[in-house]
Amino acid sequence: MTALLRYQAALLLRSQRWLPPVVLYAAALGIGVRSGQPVLDSLGWAAAVLLPVAAWLVRVCTTDEPPAARACAGAATGPGRAHLASLLVALCAAVLLGVLAVGVVTVISDPTSTNRRTPVPLGAASGAGLLAVLACALLGAAVGALTTRPVLRSPGRAVPALLLGALLALVVTGSPARAAVGALVDGSQEGSVPVPVVPVIVAALLAAAATAVACALTTRRSP
Amino acid sequence: MGSEVRIRLDGVGRRYGLRGRWVLRGVDLEVAPGALIRIEGANGTGKSTLLRLLAGLDAPTEGRVAGRPRTAFVPERFPAALPFTAAGYLTHLGAVHGLTRKAAARAADEWLERFGASGHARTPMAELSKGGSQKVAVAQALLAAPELLVLDEAWTGLDAAAREELERAVAERTADGTAAVFVDHDPRRLAEVTDTTYTVVDGALALRAAAEEAACPGRPRVVVEARGPAGAEPPGEVVRLAVSVAEAEGGAYRFGVTEPRSDAILRALLGARPPWHVVSVNLYEAGSL
Numbered sequence: 001m002t003a004l005l006r007y008q009a010a011l012l013l014r015s016q017r018w019l020p021p022v023v024l025y026a027a028a029l030g031i032g033v034r035s036g037q038p039v040l041d042s043l044g045w046a047a048a049v050l051l052p053v054a055a056w057l058v059r060v061c062t063t064d065e066p067p068a069a070r071a072c073a074g075a076a077t078g079p080g081r082a083h084l085a086s087l088l089v090a091l092c093a094a095v096l097l098g099v100l101a102v103g104v105v106t107v108i109s110d111p112t113s114t115n116r117r118t119p120v121p122l123g124a125a126s127g128a129g130l131l132a133v134l135a136c137a138l139l140g141a142a143v144g145a146l147t148t149r150p151v152l153r154s155p156g157r158a159v160p161a162l163l164l165g166a167l168l169a170l171v172v173t174g175s176p177a178r179a180a181v182g183a184l185v186d187g188s189q190e191g192s193v194p195v196p197v198v199p200v201i202v203a204a205l206l207a208a209a210a211t212a213v214a215c216a217l218t219t220r221r222s223p
Numbered sequence: 224m225g226s227e228v229r230i231r232l233d234g235v236g237r238r239y240g241l242r243g244r245w246v247l248r249g250v251d252l253e254v255a256p257g258a259l260i261r262i263e264g265a266n267g268t269g270k271s272t273l274l275r276l277l278a279g280l281d282a283p284t285e286g287r288v289a290g291r292p293r294t295a296f297v298p299e300r301f302p303a304a305l306p307f308t309a310a311g312y313l314t315h316l317g318a319v320h321g322l323t324r325k326a327a328a329r330a331a332d333e334w335l336e337r338f339g340a341s342g343h344a345r346t347p348m349a350e351l352s353k354g355g356s357q358k359v360a361v362a363q364a365l366l367a368a369p370e371l372l373v374l375d376e377a378w379t380g381l382d383a384a385a386r387e388e389l390e391r392a393v394a395e396r397t398a399d400g401t402a403a404v405f406v407d408h409d410p411r412r413l414a415e416v417t418d419t420t421y422t423v424v425d426g427a428l429a430l431r432a433a434a435e436e437a438a439c440p441g442r443p444r445v446v447v448e449a450r451g452p453a454g455a456e457p458p459g460e461v462v463r464l465a466v467s468v469a470e471a472e473g474g475a476y477r478f479g480v481t482e483p484r485s486d487a488i489l490r491a492l493l494g495a496r497p498p499w500h501v502v503s504v505n506l507y508e509a510g511s512l
Contacts, residue, residue: 003318010315014306066302072363075278075296075373076320219282222239 004077004085008061012089015064021056025049025097029104039109039120040188043129046101048181050133051140052166054094058144059162061090079218083150087211091141098133102126118191128184131196135180138203139169142210150217176202228293228370229402230254230277234286236426237272246272250286250428252421254371254402259393259416262406263431264423270406271299271375273423277404278373292370292402295320297377301360303348309335309359310344313366320367327366334362337392338385353380361385365392372396374405378412394483398464398491415444415466415481445485448502449492450475458495464488475502482506 012018028049033042062083065073074082106126111119145151147162169175176199183194236248246269254260254277264270275281276288278296305312310331317327335341338358343351351359357380364372372393378386394416397403405413420431448471451457457476462468464487467479480488485504492499 003315003321007315007319011306016306066304068298068301068360069305071275071278071280071296071298072301072316072360073319074280075294076316076367076369078291079280219280 001077001081001085004073004082005089007073008085008089009092011064012057012061012093015060017060017064018057018093021053021060022097024056025053025101028053029101033105033108035108036110038112038114038116038188039106039122039125040128040184040193041114042105042109043102043125043132044181044184044188046105047098047129047132047136047184048170048177050094050098050101051136051143051170051177052163053097054091054137054140055144055147055162055166057093058087058090058141059148059158061086061093062144062148074218080215083215083218084211087141087145087214090144091137091207094137094140095134098137099130102129102133105129113191114188115191120188120191120193124193128187128193128195131200132180132184135196135199135203136177138200138207139175139177140166142203142207143169145207145210145214148214150221151214153221176200176206228290229256230288230290230292230371232276232283232286232288235276235283235288236285237269237276237281238284245284245426247276247423247428248285248426250276252277252428254404256292256370256400256402257397258402259397259413259418260402260404261413261417261420262404262423263420268423269426270423273428274373274375274404274406277371293321293367294371294373295364295367295369297360297364297372297374299376299379300353301356303351303353303356305348307348308345309340309348309351309355312348312359313362316363317366320369322367330366331362334366335359338362338388339382340385354382354385357381358385361389361392365396368396368399368401370401372401372403372405374403374407376406376408378407378409391483391486394481395487398484398487413483416483444507445480445482446505446507447478447480447485447488447492448475448504449478449499450502451495451499452497455497455499458491458499460491461488461495461499464491479507 032045106122111122113120143165147158147165152158152161169177180196180199183196187194232250232252235250236245238245262270262273276283278294313331314328317330318324335344340355340358343355361377390413393403422429422431464484465478465480469477471477478488492501
């Protein structure tokens with residue numbers, strides 16, 4: 001599995017297809033995050049926009065290998081494992097982006113609530129930010145896994161499904177991403193730092209289920 | 224030497240989509256270690272689907288596949304659109320096949336050299352010719368000595384020297400206990416060393432008639448004369464590889480062997496405990512044995 005992860009990570013880095021989603025994320029942060037803004041608000045934004053970026057990274061990682069090369073690696077390890085490796089690499093890339101964003105946001109933001117009356121401890125805030133980022137990366141990866149091959153193979157359907165899925169995952173009631181981001185925004189208004197652990201657990205379960213479905217389908221759809 | 228993991232297809236059927244037509248149906252096939260099996264059939268009869276099932280790339284719609292040897296697959300056309308050098312890609316794949324990175328890098332260089340592509344080791348895959356990238360695909364499958372080798376028209380696109388080298392490599396691997404299943408348009412491909420030929424007809428697998436088998440044109444054979452310790456019988460491994468075994472004067476034996484397996488039989492003779500002494504190696508045209 002280590003060799004597969006290494007191979008998939010090298011594919012992602014060398015293909016340079018990671019560039020568009022990373023630029024999108026940087027641009028979204030540039031629009032939504034200003035220095036001196038309340039820290040929890042900015043962390044909420046950083047987590048929310050990571051969700052579509054994570055879904056996009058999954059699409060990049062699962063489509064960057066030509067089918068014949070995929071068959072070579074798949075025969076060696078089983079196509080399910082090969083697919084799992086590409087999903088894990090995408091998730092790791094998304095989490096890495098999120099952690100970097102949390103670091104930057106924590107440094108440049110003001111340690112206050114939205115109304116600037118209550119101080120917000122930066123350490124606890126960045127912890128909450130990391131949890132929210134993790135929840136959004138996991139849910140984004142789940143959306144990505146269900147809207148790329150082998151589940152949806154034609155780009156004509158897969159890309160709109162990815163965009164719609166990412167949007168719904170952010171706004172639908174009961175979504176762990178919405179819960180995690182909402183906890184940060186509410187915490188910012190009340191001047192208290194939330195600990196959104198439950199959304200992370202729910203998002204992890206959803207991501208595991210989506211991954212299991214996607215990996216099981218690798219040998220069942222036509223090549 | 225080889226493993227004892229064998230793959231067996233029991234009543235395997237495959238169709239794509241819920242109401243698609245059956246590409247294959249009722250296929251029973253067992254591939255023993257060391258077996259070399261050829262699959263024939265007209266275009267679109269399901270040869271490639273059968274190979275994908277054997278390689279584990281497809282799951283059967285009905286029936287089951289039992290046993291999963293360490294498998295390597297060579298696709299018909301290998302794309303150059305990978306962001307690696309040839310050696311870099313092979314090192315990654317060698318590691319994926321279970322080698323350490325050091326061993327993988329060494330095996331990558333060895334196999335590229337065997338296929339006359341060592342000059343392309345540091346060439347980006349995107350700059351390789353069609354034949355060059357096919358050599359990489361073939362090397363990828365051979366470098367970790369798999370237990371099951373699945374070749375889907377692997378010879379297509381290779382130059383003459385590389386085609387011969389691949390035949391030799393496959394014969395060598397099967398002599399070492401690797402099972403190999405292949406599809407190729409050239410009826411003479413590995414003809415002398417193929418154990419069984421199956422034909423895919425209407426989605427079912429049929430054994431090819433023996434009469435057709437005999438019509439295969441022969442190719443040069445090699446006669447190896449060797450002498451063992453006094454009174455020793457030829458090693459079993461050597462007898463298995465040989466087409467004919469004849470006792471010669473002075474306790475020596477003459478082994479007739481097909482050209483692709485000549486290296487393997489010499490290795491078996493010299494590697495026997497105690498080793499045999501090779502007296503002579505001669506080339507005979509087909510039919511003279």
